[in-house]
Amino acid sequence: MAQHNLSTVVGFEFIRTVRKRGFWIAVLAVPVVIAIIFALSFTSNSSISDSADAQAEAEVTFAYTDASGTIPDELAAGYGGQPATDPTEAIEAVKAGELDAYFAYPSDPAEQPIEVTGADRGLFDNGTYEAVAESLLTTAAQAQIGNPGLAAAAAGELSVESTIFRDGEVTGGFTEAIAPLGLLVVFFLVIVMLSNQMLNSTLEEKENRVTEMILTTVNPTTLVMGKILAVFAVGAVQILVLLAPMVIGYVFFRDRMNIPDLDLSRLPLDAGTMVVALLLLVGGFVLFTGVLVAIGAIMPTAKDAGVIFGPLIFAMFIPFYAISLIISDPDALIVQVFTFFPLTAPVTAMLRNGFGTLDPLTAGIVIAELFVFGVLVLRVAVQLFRYGSIAYTDKLNPRTVLGRRRPATAKN
């Protein structure tokens, strides 16, 4: 029966949330904005790239002087250029409209600028002269090197593959932190997106005066657990919807949007680190959820609950303000306090775990602490919900509720 009721509560809470138009407006707003930004970025980058290519290949008639002696006349002729004997005459020819441009290459192109004088072709097309001037010099320089590999190296077109060893084992360096820190991002998203829903869900029975009906129909633990699971499922939908445009952008439009070329299939995944990160994520969620249910049971309305809710969120994420200290000096007193204080522990420990400064013993203590505190807080929260949500209009005094014990029953 309890199992049946749990699935019934989860189904009801999940379906009624995802059926609301407001939910989808809120959920789709972020990915739609991201998609618009991606689309603009894609269009803009394509346009810029096409424009640059077109400008570099544009037909320009120009004269040039080359103090560096780098540019062969034949090459310049291919670009539409011819050597000038008198720079002043060349400039006058440009002014008269007889030439498109005049380029004056300096003796040391690395230190001195190329001087370009051109006839106006419009605000954007005037860049054509600089593109042609640069392209001509670059091509001339690469031709002088003679070796395509050296030419590419000179142009900075290099790729580097590093292999770093730690304790005799290959370590992935910064890439090793990506996956566990990704779970920290998931934790952040879960808390930010779900906390309000969890709070409202807990307060709903009280605000709608459904408490007595529901608590005489379903066990409060089943009800609260059902709500938590439903909110978690709703959060999963939100995250999927949020991530979808990012994944599509990464898979299909990575080159066009200047996304770093990161091969996710080769992302190093350390099993121990990932297990710790996952346990910290779940433990942190359990603890946070328990606190939210307790707040919802104590406070009469969502507005009243907001007074506590804000500082609670701040406490959860305050370690981000000390991130440089957490990374550089994990033994600092403040970092140790953040690591073991229940509300700041999840974020601090996940950061340290990601950057490899969380030793197994500390990890074990923090995980145990989160689960023990989480379960205790949830039990207290259920108790508060059971006996507190009947106080429809008043702020509940937890001591009044928790101080009561059911009397002995066998007294017939």
Next chain:
Amino acid sequence: MGSASVGWTYAKENTMSEPLVHIQDYRMTFGNTTVIDDLAFDVHAGETFGFLGSNGSGKTTTLRALLGIYQPTAGVLHINGKPFEPADGARLGYLPEERGLYKKEPVLETMAYFGRLKGLDKSKARSWSLEYLERVGLAEKATARLDKLSGGQQQKVQLGVTIMNTPELLILDEPTKGFDPVNRRLLMDIIEDQQRAGATVVMVTHQMEEVERLCDRVILLKDGTSHAYGTVRDVQEQFGGTTYRVTHTGVVPASHHYTVVSSQPVGEGQVSELAPAPGADEATVLTELVGAGVPVSGFTTARTSLEEVFIRVYGADSLEDATQPESVGVGA
């Protein structure tokens, strides 16, 4: 609306059987205030029990403690031999004094949700709900949000949720509150249906005519203690019992067979109310009057109404006060 499945033996005439609801030595305090003190009563399977009392006398608090919503300070509160647990919810229908459902949800979805929690499968919960909505004239509101319904319509929906899956114990806290006379009759019909189906009914109400019509036994609560407990007739007897209303001329003489309670002139004669002495019946009193030469033109037997009993116990203002909402809580 489906047939009942009664699991407890009807025991109206056999109070020695195991009571369905058993409350003993029950005490409830909030802070330094004792709300209920040493309360005890039983409700037997199949009977309809009236839980009466003025505003603030502790009725709702007792029901909440019985259903595990409040933790009692002391005492035994059992349903079917053990403290109530929501896992037994399939057998309980509870209409609380504080009414409400999920206001933003459609009527049918809300009813189906509670139906499933009460043990019905999805299709049965929906079909039962639609049938009920049809009966109470809300079929066209099935897909409407609850907050689009009037207060009375919401009450009907809530009553439907209460009686889903033919509960064997029906606890109704002021069920007719907020109903107009037409809907009150509909609601009473539904309650009578449940009675006929074998449900045990515990009902808090201030409508004494409902109590006289529906209830087998009652308890009167005042300031958290029991002031009367028993069958409706027992309680009436306890607070005045039977009187004889005699229409006559002349003077009714004193007699050891009766006491003259009141005497009012009516037209050329008088109407006197006589309380019989223990053992004296109608014939004894009438014979005594005729023997004393009193010209009797009318003789009727009257029983003290529950409303009169209520007023005697709680005072004249109590019935008016009783219509105000009762609220006792654990808030700080």
